Amino acid sequence: MLRSVHPKLPMRDKAATRNYYIDCLGFRDVGAVDYEGYLMLEKDxxxxxxxxxxTLDPLENYGQVYIRTDAIAALYQWLLDRxxxxxxxxxxxxxxxxxxxxxLLDPDNNLLTFGEEG
Known part of the structure; x- marks a missing residue:
């Protein structure tokens, strides 16, 4: 029955978050409408x-997401190269x-952990 999950993480500045995820991590903006105070991004x-x-204090932010991958070494190197x-x-x-x-930590200290079995 369940098909997917879309974690919701806090952000202080929409432009800074968008720029980090798009420019650094290779995500793209999704959604037909640009909602004020809300951002939807996608990659693979x-x-x-x-x-x-x-008013989020990044030092008090415990936002976390675990993302599974099937090419962790290549993704890691791609990020290092960038x-x-x-x-x-x-x-x-x-x-x-x-x-x-x-x-890695995003601009608001949301923790992104990438993992691959093996």
Whole structure:
């Protein structure tokens, strides 16, 4: 019955969030209408939605999303080649639970963790 999920993450500045995800991570804007205070982005069939939270303190933000991939090494290298900052504790590594993972933080400190089995 369930088909997909579209996480909603907080953002302080719509333009900054849009620019980061499009220019740095390769997402694209989706949706026929540009809603004030709301943003919908997509890459490879994965959608992330963002809601405006102007008073968000990034140091108090616990927004997180885990994105599975089937080409983690290539994605990691692609991000490094684009000078996208990887989380200081989130370099690509094999985890004891059987996943290869890396993480990064967006401009509002939403944690994006990418993982691949293996």
């Amino acid at each position: 069939g994965i959608q992330l939605h963002f809601f405006e939270f102007k 000078n996208v900052a990887i989380h200081p504790n989130g370099a690509l590594q094999q985890k004891p639970w059987g996943m290869k993972e890396f993480s």
